[in-house]
Amino acid sequence: MIVVDNVSKYYGAHRAVTDLSFEIGQGECVGFLGLNGAGKSTTLRLLSCLLLPTSGRISVRGLDVVENPHEIRRFIGYLPDTPPLYAEMTVDEYLAFAGRIRGLSGAELDKQRDRSRGxxxxxxxxxxxxxxxxxxxxxxxxxxxxxxxxxxxxxxDEPIQGLDPVQIVEMRKMIGELRGEHTILLSTHILTEIEQTCDRILMMHRGRIAASGTEEELEARLSQGRKLQLDVRGDGDALRTALGGVEGASAVEVEAQEEGLVRATLQLGEGAPEQVSRAVVEAGLGLVGMQTVSTGLESVFLELSDTRTAPEPPPEAPSPGRADGPTKEAST
Amino acid sequence: MSNVGIIARRELAAYFRTPSGYLIAAATLLVQGLLFNTRALGGGAKLSSQVLMDFLRDSSGTTTVCAVLLAMRLFAEERQSGTLVLLHTSPVRESEIVAGKFLSAFVVLAAVTLASLYLPALIFVNGKVSLGHIAGGYLGLLCVGAATLSLGVLGSAMAKNQLMAGVLAAVFIFVLFLCWAMARVVDPPLGTVIAHFSLYEKHFFPFMRGLVQLSDLVYYASVVYLALFAATRVVQSQRWQ
Structure with a gap:
């Protein structure tokens, strides 16, 4: 459906997105997640033919956004972060206008207006x-x-921005009803929204794709394996020593609990959980409980943002752009 | 209905669903009436044709101001409110957007201009002018209005807000207005060439006298075409920004 190949976009000398490459299939619901200024809105504006890329290529259903914007706009529906509404029109008049400029008329216009209104x-x-x-x-x-x-x-683009909790639930339901019928791209910086609405997530940070995949894939990839939590009766130092000997265990944190219990949390890379339980028992400690802990998308996102906040080299002015299409040099 | 017609109809409704359209029309007609009473009819006894010429000369000014006021909101307001995005993400060509907006504003301008016809009709109370003179003069007013409106559309397409749109349009019009004065201080043949760009003296004054010349019609049509063409290019180029 959508192929984005090495796309960059500059606003003057400011680099908004850099070297974006990804593909989105028919019927997918994909969420663009990122902090404010990460490049989500710019990416969606490029995909909706509102802006042209400074370099790289974007094709939608095989059509190039630079060469065929008019054709692409026929099968795109776009909601910007601020809805483009004419305040003086009634809802029906506005929808009729929106339908007419997309080529609808007569009975078909009435039918589609009733459908979208419903x-x-x-x-x-x-x-x-x-x-x-x-x-x-x-x-x-x-x-x-x-x-x-x-x-x-x-x-x-940010469909739930500024909505109250009830409206968010209703909006989520509405997007759910639209899935399947449409390929949906949405952007947000609200993690729970992405978790509950999208099939796949593209995490953006500083104008780049920091990671992509399903929620589970991202958690697995970025937390480098499972996180285990153990509740043990015994001495904390002895537990720390015992866990330190387990192959693949790292980031061991031990915390004293009430009634002689100690809670340990550790990252388990390639190691098996039974190695952990065996080490605890062999150290003479009482294993009360053990469970895997989901890191959650929030942790993944914070981890991504954190690992990518290292200073970057100053943005360079783009090269003259595509050799086979219209180009624009960003001023520096 | 074509995209031009769809856009023009929406714009036309916008003028009369907000106070701006009524205010601009009322202000223009009020000033025209005052000028007719104080300048065209004032200043002692005059020939009826002279009264009509004075009225048409003053009306070219009010029509120009009205055109700028009508045009300045066309793109700048939509850009500020974010509604231009709807048009830019719909299968509508930039030339259709520009043409639709121009057409709507021209319909309003023409209605306001023709609404002042009662003023020259008052000349018949104590005098007599030919209907052809009035018709020619009003055709000239519509030509000046169309030309200045198209320059206003260009200014609005370029500007980020309505104030800047108005300033840009005023600058474009003032440059064409000054051509006549510049032509008088520049030696021929360059002076003659510059004179041909004059928006008022060279091309509107014949209409004022009741003369309809093809060269003047071609001039105003050219200004409209070039300004709207430039506005279309400006709107297209904004996708690169």
Whole structure:
């Protein structure tokens, strides 16, 4: 569906994204996760043909975004971080306008408007001027305009930004209903949103893809194996010594608990959990409990951000860009 | 309906769903009325044709200001509010966006201009002018309006906010306005060439006298085309930024 090949984007001398390369398949729901300024919105703007890459190539359904933006826009629905709403229009008038400029007319326009209005729960406010709607309803109208023409690719930039908890749950449900019918790309810096909504995650940091994969893959890859937590009755130093001898165990942390218990947490690379239990028993300690601990996406994200906050070389002005298409040199 | 028509219709509705359209129309007609009473009718006895010419000369100024006020919001306001994104991510060509916005503003400008027809009609109370003179003069006003409106669209396409859009449009118009004065201090043949770019004296004054010349129509059509072409290029180039 989408192929991004070595794409960079500069705003003047400022490098927004660098050497992005990834592919997204038909029907996937992919989340772009990153801190503010990580390059998520720029990436989505490039994919929606709103901006052109300074270098590299992006193709959507085999069409190049530089050469065929007009054709690509026919099957893209885009919700920017601020919904593009005309405050003086009613919801119905606005959706009709959004449908018409995407080529809908007559009965088909009415049908699609009813469909998107229903999906986004806008029936009650169909005749209300957009300027008087709450933030949550405005977000819904923004999504409704993005799906009115039945796009195969739906791009949502921070769709839950500024919503209250109830609205977030409703928005999540709405996105869930759109899955399968559309390939969905969404960006957020809220981890739980990505965990609950997306099939795959692209983590961005400082304009680059820091990691990609499913939530489980990222956790496994970045925490370098499982994390074990043991509750042991006995001496903390003896436990530390015993665990230090286990092959593959690292980052051992021991903490005294109540009633003579000691809790140890360790990273277990390639080693087996039974080696840990055997070492504890052989050291004469009482193993009360042992469990694997999920590091969680939050830990992974913090780890990624932390390992990539080392000073980077100053951004260089891009090379003249693509040799086979329009180019633009960033000013320096 | 074509994309140009769809965009023009939405823009047209926007003028009259907010106070801005009414305010601009009312202010233009008010100033036109005041100028007609104080300048065209004032200053002692005059020939009816002279009253009409004075009115048309003053109206070219009010029409220009009205055009700039109507045009400055077209792109700059949408850029500020973020709604331009909707058009830029839809299968609409930049030339269609520019044409649609220009068309809507021109319809409003033409309506405001034609609404002032009651003023020259008052000349018939105590005098007489030919209807052809009035028709030619109003065609000239529409030509000046279209040209200055297109320059306003260009300014709005280039600017980040409405104020800057207005300033840019004023600069473009002032440069063309100054061409006549520059031509008078530059020796021919360069002076003659510069005179041909004059927005008012060279090309509008014949309309003021009731003369409709093909060369003047071609001039105004050229200004409109070039300004809208440049605006389209500016909008296209913004994808690179």
């Amino acid at each position: 999906l986004c729960g806008l029936q009650e406010v169909a005749g209300v001027p957009i300027g008087t709607l709450s933030h949550g309803y405005r977000q819904r109208v923004g999504i409704a305009q993005a799906i009115i023409h039945g796009p195969s690719l739906l791009i949502l």
